[in-house]
Amino acid sequence: MKDMLGRENVITSDRALNLLCGALSKKRTAITTEKIENSLGMVCAEDVVSGDDLPAFARSTVDGYAVRAGDAFGATETMPAYLNLSQEIFMGEEAVFILPTHAASKIPTGGMLPQGADAVVMFEHVQAVDSTVIEVMKPVAPGENVIQAGEDVQKGEVVLRKGRRVRSQDIGACAGIGRVMIPVRARPIVSIISTGDEIIPADEEPARGRIRDSNSYLIAGMVSEAGGIPRRKGIFKDDYRTIRAAVEDAMKDSDAIAVSGGTSVGTKDMIARIIVDIGDPGILFHGVSLKPGKPMIGGVIQGIPIFGLPGHPAAVSICIEIFIKPVLDLMSGLEESLAHRLRGVVQARLSRNVASSQGREEHIRVMLKEREDGLWAVPILGKSGLIRTLVKADGTFSVPVNRNGVEMGELVEVRLF
């Protein structure tokens, strides 16, 4: 496949993504300070460090009696340790006294240990002798049933690392150290420009020859899922000046631009030409050894990534997964973690042979089926222009560029929709 400049430029998807990431290596969205309750799924922009020890004081982990462990050394049911009842410790109150030797203070779970106490005996190992003395029938080790001051988080410790996607558990941890605002990268704004003389708004009744805009909705949904903010800019006629004006307008307020192109070669070439003409550096690839998704265009215009997406919905879905999501992650400062990478992926056995052409990475839509012998991926046949195949599919797996198929029973990695 040659582009409009006559270059032979069908490259692998890996190489294409590398070109994009290389051109954007220093491009990041702005750092903003966000309330933790709104930060779910955003990327932490600077290490979040604890200003305190957590907990700030030794706390009991059980309901029982705070003691000096040495005072109950060797205690048994037949030879209990007798301890004098000292002041009771109440939840949420500071224990301001020093526990005398051979004494015990009633303490709730979460209660603060008084000075001198180094362990807590659980209720079930204690019996009251009278209102002033208890019997302890089991020894405790020093530190038993206690969380020490600073045992959870120490002052100066990093609780949330830069580059991490914020999870609910991380938000809880930030609250615990008193950080209710944290630095995160702004969600990248992705403008979506629909083009095509045949495309009409989804809520209109199409005349014959026209079809409704569905790709801009698919793109917007996937951008949201990837942590970006989609902005559907409308439908534009297949005309150089019209589309160029739409692209230049989007450049004013977007971190990335997705052009949902028509399906024809003429439209693709026009979008490629606009990217070349705006430039700096302009087009990076036009055509990828990918099925579906071969007509994919990638470029950077004045520091802003721009994607010329294929026309078929199945191809759009795959090209967003392969090109747009990683670019949004990069711009958000995400440092990819193993758990994040594995989240949407399942292993399944392929239910039948699938042929593919060597020299091209092919993505096959599959349904998952659970059988007694495990999880199976059942390929869905159908042209990539069909929306139905996307609705039926649970996800896709890919046949690598250097293989000419996958055999029945082979284990494949299904990326879930």
Added chain:
Amino acid sequence: MKDMLGRENVITSDRALNLLCGALSKKRTAITTEKIENSLGMVCAEDVVSGDDLPAFARSTVDGYAVRAGDAFGATETMPAYLNLSQEIFMGEEAVFILPTHAASKIPTGGMLPQGADAVVMFEHVQAVDSTVIEVMKPVAPGENVIQAGEDVQKGEVVLRKGRRVRSQDIGACAGIGRVMIPVRARPIVSIISTGDEIIPADEEPARGRIRDSNSYLIAGMVSEAGGIPRRKGIFKDDYRTIRAAVEDAMKDSDAIAVSGGTSVGTKDMIARIIVDIGDPGILFHGVSLKPGKPMIGGVIQGIPIFGLPGHPAAVSICIEIFIKPVLDLMSGLEESLAHRLRGVVQARLSRNVASSQGREEHIRVMLKEREDGLWAVPILGKSGLIRTLVKADGTFSVPVNRNGVEMGELVEVRLF
């Protein structure tokens, strides 16, 4: 473990969840009509049926020439079929003519086939003889390079089934059939009531003996991830009348209520008593054979599920996963799909022996590590009161109630945070 009514009532987590789901079997949130662009992750409430054939007309899937396949039968490079050039078909325009026999019309990808044409020959298999005649050098089968009218979706066909969680691909499909509004179940509103005399707001400096509220943030994040709308109602003192008033107030505008309890037995019993006293049916379980999470309380008050969560963050996280998420799914009308269930789960080998007590389901926090021989789950040691262990963990796996441990090298299912 006996409850305040003297019943021996520590039950398995499965049984506890069944009690909740049984009491809520008919409870669903309201059906609302939502713009498709806002419906991502919501649950479809009624089958979405196409009112049209999609596409409404036969479309070309390539750039080429629309022909009658019979006219190019047996064509080869040395014996091409000669066809007269008929009218060109433009993108987005209705092909109003009938293609004559032995004729061909230039057509773009996505263009409408004229009456009479039943296939499209790709450009590369055609050569122009002059401005009125082309040579076709390869035969086409009838239907080749064509999407037939109704081939994607037929009028009356269900595109999106009731009970399905809406994905980006589904939104695209709805747009394609012209459905820009769809019926979905409202996201369940979950009120979060924090209790505990020792708890202070996360943005305040704790006096000694006090700790910051972190659990309400953890709960709110997990409720959002589960498709619900969290409402943090504030921190309330451990006092029957105060907490009962907070619960009754929340009942006015909530689909579910989560009480983030103190850790002490006294507080738990008070929350249980409030649920019993409000009633209808009231408390369903108090204490589960679960670690961490044993003190979990579940109930239904006047049709609204109420959860008395444990105090330790690790226990909170697990109890939300086990009890609250499935209840929110049920109330949203979700019909669980295989792909949805598998989304957050990965298989890994356990890096060392883990002991557990039979008769109790134990959830172990793990980090994932990728080694040459595959994926490993490395248990994280530490008390369930420690926030740090939650931040470090990638997820948890569970040791079933009837086992007393898992051996090194065994395959476990890790549910990712």
